Amino acid sequence: MRLFTAVLPPPAALDEVGRAVDRLRSLPGADDLRWSTPEGWHYTLAFMGEVEDRLLPELHERLSRAAHRSAPFALRAHGGGRFGKRALWIGAAGGLDELRLLAERSDAAARRAGVPMDEHRRYQAHLTIARARFDADLRPYVTALEGFEGEPWEVARLALVRSNLPRGGAPGARPRYETVGEWELGR
Template structure:
Protein backbone atom coordinates (compact mmCIF):
# COMPACT_ATOMS: atom_id res chain seq x y z
CA UNK A 1 0.00 0.00 0.00
CA UNK A 2 1.11 3.57 -0.73
CA UNK A 3 1.84 5.29 2.60
CA UNK A 4 3.12 8.46 4.21
CA UNK A 5 3.43 9.79 7.76
CA UNK A 6 1.65 13.08 8.36
CA UNK A 7 0.32 15.71 10.71
CA UNK A 8 -3.32 16.48 9.99
CA UNK A 9 -4.67 19.98 10.68
CA UNK A 10 -7.64 20.30 13.02
CA UNK A 11 -11.10 21.02 11.58
CA UNK A 12 -11.03 24.74 12.47
CA UNK A 13 -7.69 25.14 10.63
CA UNK A 14 -9.16 23.46 7.56
CA UNK A 15 -12.22 25.76 7.74
CA UNK A 16 -10.02 28.87 7.93
CA UNK A 17 -7.94 27.70 5.00
CA UNK A 18 -11.08 26.86 3.01
CA UNK A 19 -12.21 30.49 3.36
CA UNK A 20 -8.80 31.85 2.33
CA UNK A 21 -8.57 29.55 -0.70
CA UNK A 22 -12.12 30.43 -1.79
CA UNK A 23 -11.11 34.12 -1.87
CA UNK A 24 -7.97 33.44 -3.93
CA UNK A 25 -7.88 34.33 -7.65
CA UNK A 26 -8.32 31.34 -9.92
CA UNK A 27 -5.75 30.64 -12.63
CA UNK A 28 -7.14 28.55 -15.48
CA UNK A 29 -4.34 25.97 -15.44
CA UNK A 30 -4.09 25.63 -11.67
CA UNK A 31 -5.58 22.47 -10.12
CA UNK A 32 -6.63 23.04 -6.48
CA UNK A 33 -6.26 20.16 -4.06
CA UNK A 34 -9.29 18.97 -2.13
CA UNK A 35 -9.52 19.48 1.60
CA UNK A 36 -8.88 15.76 2.16
CA UNK A 37 -5.41 16.37 0.72
CA UNK A 38 -4.53 19.13 3.17
CA UNK A 39 -1.90 17.62 5.43
CA UNK A 40 1.73 18.07 6.39
CA UNK A 41 3.53 15.09 4.87
CA UNK A 42 6.41 14.18 7.20
CA UNK A 43 7.83 11.14 5.41
CA UNK A 44 6.64 9.75 2.07
CA UNK A 45 7.21 5.99 1.93
CA UNK A 46 5.63 5.03 -1.37
CA UNK A 47 4.57 1.40 -1.79
CA UNK A 48 5.12 -0.49 1.46
CA UNK A 49 4.91 -4.29 1.49
CA UNK A 50 2.44 -5.75 4.00
CA UNK A 51 5.21 -7.66 5.78
CA UNK A 52 6.89 -4.33 6.74
CA UNK A 53 3.75 -2.89 8.37
CA UNK A 54 4.09 -4.38 11.91
CA UNK A 55 7.66 -3.05 12.24
CA UNK A 56 6.69 0.31 10.72
CA UNK A 57 3.76 0.67 13.15
CA UNK A 58 5.98 -0.17 16.13
CA UNK A 59 8.65 2.32 15.09
CA UNK A 60 6.16 5.12 14.36
CA UNK A 61 4.56 4.50 17.76
CA UNK A 62 8.02 4.95 19.32
CA UNK A 63 8.59 8.15 17.33
CA UNK A 64 5.29 9.55 18.63
CA UNK A 65 6.12 8.49 22.20
CA UNK A 66 9.36 10.50 22.01
CA UNK A 67 7.61 13.67 20.78
CA UNK A 68 5.68 16.05 23.02
CA UNK A 69 2.55 17.78 21.69
CA UNK A 70 3.34 21.17 20.15
CA UNK A 71 1.50 24.22 18.81
CA UNK A 72 1.15 24.81 15.08
CA UNK A 73 -0.77 27.18 12.83
CA UNK A 74 -1.13 27.63 9.11
CA UNK A 75 0.89 30.63 8.02
CA UNK A 76 1.72 32.41 4.76
CA UNK A 77 2.26 30.87 1.35
CA UNK A 78 5.05 29.70 -0.90
CA UNK A 79 5.81 27.62 -3.94
CA UNK A 80 8.09 24.87 -5.20
CA UNK A 81 9.27 25.83 -8.66
CA UNK A 82 6.42 26.96 -10.86
CA UNK A 83 4.26 23.93 -10.21
CA UNK A 84 3.20 23.71 -6.52
CA UNK A 85 1.52 26.36 -4.39
CA UNK A 86 1.53 25.75 -0.66
CA UNK A 87 0.59 27.13 2.74
CA UNK A 88 3.33 27.17 5.34
CA UNK A 89 3.35 26.71 9.09
CA UNK A 90 4.41 28.64 12.17
CA UNK A 91 4.68 27.74 15.83
CA UNK A 92 6.47 24.57 16.88
CA UNK A 93 8.50 24.21 13.69
CA UNK A 94 11.48 22.64 15.44
CA UNK A 95 9.18 19.99 16.92
CA UNK A 96 7.52 19.43 13.52
CA UNK A 97 10.91 18.99 11.85
CA UNK A 98 12.02 16.60 14.59
CA UNK A 99 8.84 14.55 14.15
CA UNK A 100 9.53 14.42 10.39
CA UNK A 101 13.09 13.21 11.12
CA UNK A 102 11.76 10.55 13.48
CA UNK A 103 9.13 9.37 10.98
CA UNK A 104 11.76 9.12 8.24
CA UNK A 105 14.11 7.19 10.55
CA UNK A 106 11.26 4.89 11.62
CA UNK A 107 10.54 4.00 7.99
CA UNK A 108 14.22 3.38 7.20
CA UNK A 109 14.67 1.18 10.28
CA UNK A 110 11.55 -0.77 9.30
CA UNK A 111 13.31 -1.64 6.05
CA UNK A 112 11.48 0.78 3.76
CA UNK A 113 13.72 2.35 1.12
CA UNK A 114 13.36 6.11 1.43
CA UNK A 115 14.35 8.90 -0.94
CA UNK A 116 17.57 10.74 -0.28
CA UNK A 117 17.23 12.64 2.98
CA UNK A 118 16.85 16.43 2.78
CA UNK A 119 15.85 19.16 5.20
CA UNK A 120 12.14 19.14 5.87
CA UNK A 121 10.16 22.15 4.61
CA UNK A 122 6.81 22.35 6.43
CA UNK A 123 4.10 22.86 3.83
CA UNK A 124 0.54 21.92 2.95
CA UNK A 125 -0.01 21.82 -0.84
CA UNK A 126 -3.14 23.69 -1.95
CA UNK A 127 -2.68 23.76 -5.75
CA UNK A 128 -0.60 22.36 -8.59
CA UNK A 129 0.01 23.94 -11.98
CA UNK A 130 -0.57 21.90 -15.13
CA UNK A 131 2.52 23.48 -16.74
CA UNK A 132 5.38 25.88 -15.97
CA UNK A 133 3.78 28.87 -17.69
CA UNK A 134 1.13 29.36 -14.99
CA UNK A 135 1.63 32.64 -13.12
CA UNK A 136 1.42 31.79 -9.41
CA UNK A 137 2.02 35.38 -8.24
CA UNK A 138 -1.64 36.46 -7.87
CA UNK A 139 -2.33 33.39 -5.71
CA UNK A 140 0.87 33.79 -3.71
CA UNK A 141 0.07 37.44 -3.08
CA UNK A 142 -3.50 36.64 -2.01
CA UNK A 143 -2.36 33.97 0.47
CA UNK A 144 0.88 35.62 1.67
CA UNK A 145 -0.70 37.22 4.72
CA UNK A 146 -2.75 34.18 5.71
CA UNK A 147 -2.60 33.51 9.46
CA UNK A 148 -4.51 30.59 10.91
CA UNK A 149 -5.50 30.02 14.51
CA UNK A 150 -3.06 27.79 16.44
CA UNK A 151 -3.91 24.24 17.42
CA UNK A 152 -2.08 21.61 19.41
CA UNK A 153 -0.54 18.83 17.32
CA UNK A 154 -1.11 15.74 19.42
CA UNK A 155 -0.85 12.83 16.97
CA UNK A 156 1.31 11.28 14.26
CA UNK A 157 -0.78 9.70 11.50
CA UNK A 158 0.04 7.00 8.97
CA UNK A 159 -1.98 7.72 5.84
CA UNK A 160 -2.69 5.58 2.81
CA UNK A 161 -3.14 7.33 -0.52
CA UNK A 162 -5.30 5.88 -3.26
CA UNK A 163 -4.27 7.42 -6.58
CA UNK A 164 -6.94 8.27 -9.17
CA UNK A 165 -7.64 5.37 -11.52
CA UNK A 166 -10.73 6.43 -13.48
CA UNK A 167 -8.97 8.80 -15.85
CA UNK A 168 -11.67 11.40 -15.22
CA UNK A 169 -10.14 14.91 -15.41
CA UNK A 170 -9.95 16.54 -12.00
CA UNK A 171 -10.24 13.31 -10.04
CA UNK A 172 -8.42 13.68 -6.71
CA UNK A 173 -6.48 11.07 -4.73
CA UNK A 174 -8.31 9.60 -1.74
CA UNK A 175 -6.67 9.46 1.69
CA UNK A 176 -7.30 7.01 4.50
CA UNK A 177 -5.77 7.19 7.98
CA UNK A 178 -4.42 3.69 8.62
CA UNK A 179 -3.29 4.39 12.17
CA UNK A 180 -2.47 7.29 14.47
CA UNK A 181 -0.35 7.51 17.60
CA UNK A 182 -0.61 10.14 20.33
CA UNK A 183 2.37 12.38 20.93
CA UNK A 184 3.29 11.66 24.55
CA UNK A 185 6.95 12.69 24.92
CA UNK A 186 8.15 15.28 27.40
Protein backbone atom coordinates in the same frame (compact mmCIF):
# COMPACT_ATOMS: atom_id res chain seq x y z
CA MET B 1 0.48 0.27 -0.36
CA ARG B 2 1.53 3.90 -0.93
CA LEU B 3 2.16 5.56 2.46
CA PHE B 4 3.30 8.74 4.16
CA THR B 5 3.26 10.17 7.67
CA ALA B 6 1.47 13.44 8.32
CA VAL B 7 0.05 15.91 10.75
CA LEU B 8 -3.69 16.31 10.15
CA PRO B 9 -5.06 19.77 11.01
CA PRO B 10 -8.28 19.95 13.03
CA PRO B 11 -11.57 21.06 11.40
CA ALA B 12 -11.24 24.70 12.55
CA ALA B 13 -7.80 24.98 10.92
CA LEU B 14 -9.13 23.38 7.73
CA ASP B 15 -11.95 25.95 7.70
CA GLU B 16 -9.37 28.76 7.90
CA VAL B 17 -7.41 27.28 5.02
CA GLY B 18 -10.65 26.87 3.08
CA ARG B 19 -11.48 30.56 3.43
CA ALA B 20 -7.98 31.48 2.22
CA VAL B 21 -8.31 29.12 -0.76
CA ASP B 22 -11.73 30.59 -1.63
CA ARG B 23 -10.12 34.04 -1.89
CA LEU B 24 -7.33 32.68 -4.10
CA ARG B 25 -9.80 31.01 -6.44
CA SER B 26 -11.11 34.46 -7.42
CA LEU B 27 -7.70 35.54 -8.79
CA PRO B 28 -7.04 35.62 -12.55
CA GLY B 29 -5.91 32.23 -13.87
CA ALA B 30 -7.23 30.28 -10.90
CA ASP B 31 -9.40 28.12 -13.16
CA ASP B 32 -6.21 26.74 -14.73
CA LEU B 33 -5.10 25.23 -11.42
CA ARG B 34 -6.23 21.94 -9.90
CA TRP B 35 -7.32 22.87 -6.39
CA SER B 36 -7.08 20.25 -3.68
CA THR B 37 -9.98 19.70 -1.30
CA PRO B 38 -10.08 19.74 2.52
CA GLU B 39 -10.05 15.92 2.58
CA GLY B 40 -6.54 16.08 1.15
CA TRP B 41 -5.09 18.87 3.31
CA HIS B 42 -2.31 17.71 5.58
CA TYR B 43 1.29 18.49 6.49
CA THR B 44 3.35 15.62 5.07
CA LEU B 45 6.20 14.54 7.31
CA ALA B 46 7.83 11.59 5.52
CA PHE B 47 6.78 10.21 2.13
CA MET B 48 7.48 6.49 1.87
CA GLY B 49 6.01 5.54 -1.48
CA GLU B 50 5.10 1.89 -1.95
CA VAL B 51 5.57 -0.11 1.26
CA GLU B 52 5.45 -3.90 1.33
CA ASP B 53 2.77 -5.37 3.60
CA ARG B 54 5.37 -7.47 5.42
CA LEU B 55 7.02 -4.25 6.72
CA LEU B 56 3.83 -2.82 8.26
CA PRO B 57 4.02 -4.37 11.77
CA GLU B 58 7.58 -3.08 12.28
CA LEU B 59 6.70 0.29 10.74
CA HIS B 60 3.73 0.69 13.09
CA GLU B 61 5.89 -0.19 16.10
CA ARG B 62 8.63 2.26 15.15
CA LEU B 63 6.18 5.09 14.38
CA SER B 64 4.54 4.48 17.75
CA ARG B 65 7.93 4.95 19.43
CA ALA B 66 8.62 8.10 17.39
CA ALA B 67 5.28 9.57 18.46
CA HIS B 68 5.80 8.68 22.11
CA ARG B 69 9.20 10.45 22.11
CA SER B 70 7.62 13.65 20.72
CA ALA B 71 5.68 16.02 22.97
CA PRO B 72 2.53 17.78 21.68
CA PHE B 73 3.20 21.25 20.28
CA ALA B 74 1.39 24.28 18.85
CA LEU B 75 1.17 24.93 15.12
CA ARG B 76 -0.81 27.25 12.88
CA ALA B 77 -1.31 27.67 9.15
CA HIS B 78 0.77 30.63 7.99
CA GLY B 79 1.59 32.34 4.71
CA GLY B 80 2.25 30.41 1.57
CA GLY B 81 4.76 29.43 -1.04
CA ARG B 82 5.36 27.44 -4.17
CA PHE B 83 7.50 24.62 -5.42
CA GLY B 84 8.67 25.78 -8.82
CA LYS B 85 5.87 26.62 -11.19
CA ARG B 86 3.65 23.63 -10.42
CA ALA B 87 2.69 23.44 -6.71
CA LEU B 88 1.11 26.06 -4.44
CA TRP B 89 1.06 25.59 -0.69
CA ILE B 90 0.20 27.10 2.68
CA GLY B 91 2.99 27.02 5.24
CA ALA B 92 3.09 26.67 9.00
CA ALA B 93 4.32 28.67 11.98
CA GLY B 94 4.70 27.96 15.66
CA GLY B 95 6.38 24.71 16.63
CA LEU B 96 8.42 24.33 13.45
CA ASP B 97 11.40 22.82 15.27
CA GLU B 98 9.11 20.21 16.81
CA LEU B 99 7.46 19.56 13.43
CA ARG B 100 10.85 19.06 11.75
CA LEU B 101 11.92 16.71 14.55
CA LEU B 102 8.72 14.68 14.13
CA ALA B 103 9.42 14.53 10.38
CA GLU B 104 12.97 13.32 11.03
CA ARG B 105 11.76 10.73 13.52
CA SER B 106 9.15 9.51 11.03
CA ASP B 107 11.78 9.20 8.31
CA ALA B 108 14.13 7.33 10.65
CA ALA B 109 11.34 5.01 11.81
CA ALA B 110 10.54 4.10 8.20
CA ARG B 111 14.20 3.46 7.36
CA ARG B 112 14.68 1.29 10.46
CA ALA B 113 11.57 -0.69 9.55
CA GLY B 114 13.16 -1.50 6.18
CA VAL B 115 11.29 0.99 4.00
CA PRO B 116 13.61 2.16 1.20
CA MET B 117 13.36 5.95 1.56
CA ASP B 118 14.38 8.41 -1.14
CA GLU B 119 17.30 10.73 -0.63
CA HIS B 120 16.86 12.86 2.50
CA ARG B 121 15.79 16.45 1.79
CA ARG B 122 15.54 19.49 4.04
CA TYR B 123 12.05 19.49 5.52
CA GLN B 124 9.67 22.26 4.37
CA ALA B 125 6.36 22.40 6.25
CA HIS B 126 3.64 22.74 3.65
CA LEU B 127 0.01 21.91 2.96
CA THR B 128 -0.54 21.66 -0.81
CA ILE B 129 -3.59 23.59 -1.97
CA ALA B 130 -3.19 23.60 -5.77
CA ARG B 131 -1.18 22.14 -8.62
CA ALA B 132 -0.66 23.31 -12.16
CA ARG B 133 -0.72 20.87 -15.09
CA PHE B 134 1.82 23.04 -16.89
CA ASP B 135 4.25 25.70 -15.69
CA ALA B 136 2.27 28.60 -14.22
CA ASP B 137 3.07 31.91 -12.59
CA LEU B 138 2.14 31.16 -8.99
CA ARG B 139 3.71 34.34 -7.58
CA PRO B 140 0.42 36.30 -7.37
CA TYR B 141 -1.07 33.53 -5.22
CA VAL B 142 1.97 33.49 -2.94
CA THR B 143 1.73 37.27 -2.62
CA ALA B 144 -1.98 36.98 -1.75
CA LEU B 145 -1.07 34.53 1.05
CA GLU B 146 1.56 36.79 2.64
CA GLY B 147 -0.76 38.04 5.38
CA PHE B 148 -2.50 34.72 6.03
CA GLU B 149 -2.36 33.73 9.71
CA GLY B 150 -4.36 30.87 11.13
CA GLU B 151 -5.19 30.35 14.79
CA PRO B 152 -2.85 28.07 16.79
CA TRP B 153 -3.89 24.48 17.41
CA GLU B 154 -2.22 21.59 19.20
CA VAL B 155 -0.52 18.85 17.24
CA ALA B 156 -1.22 15.82 19.40
CA ARG B 157 -1.10 12.91 16.93
CA LEU B 158 1.12 11.38 14.26
CA ALA B 159 -0.81 9.82 11.36
CA LEU B 160 0.17 7.14 8.87
CA VAL B 161 -1.79 7.80 5.70
CA ARG B 162 -2.45 5.65 2.66
CA SER B 163 -2.62 7.45 -0.68
CA ASN B 164 -5.00 5.80 -3.13
CA LEU B 165 -4.17 7.16 -6.56
CA PRO B 166 -7.01 7.73 -9.04
CA ARG B 167 -7.52 5.04 -11.64
CA GLY B 168 -8.76 5.27 -15.18
CA GLY B 169 -7.53 8.77 -15.93
CA ALA B 170 -10.83 10.52 -15.16
CA PRO B 171 -10.44 14.29 -15.62
CA GLY B 172 -10.10 16.06 -12.27
CA ALA B 173 -9.66 12.80 -10.32
CA ARG B 174 -7.68 13.26 -7.11
CA PRO B 175 -5.94 10.87 -4.76
CA ARG B 176 -8.02 9.62 -1.84
CA TYR B 177 -6.36 9.57 1.56
CA GLU B 178 -7.08 7.03 4.27
CA THR B 179 -5.57 7.14 7.77
CA VAL B 180 -4.29 3.62 8.51
CA GLY B 181 -2.54 4.34 11.81
CA GLU B 182 -2.47 7.08 14.43
CA TRP B 183 -0.41 7.57 17.57
CA GLU B 184 -0.70 10.15 20.34
CA LEU B 185 2.37 12.29 20.87
CA GLY B 186 4.18 12.05 24.18
CA ARG B 187 2.21 9.12 25.54
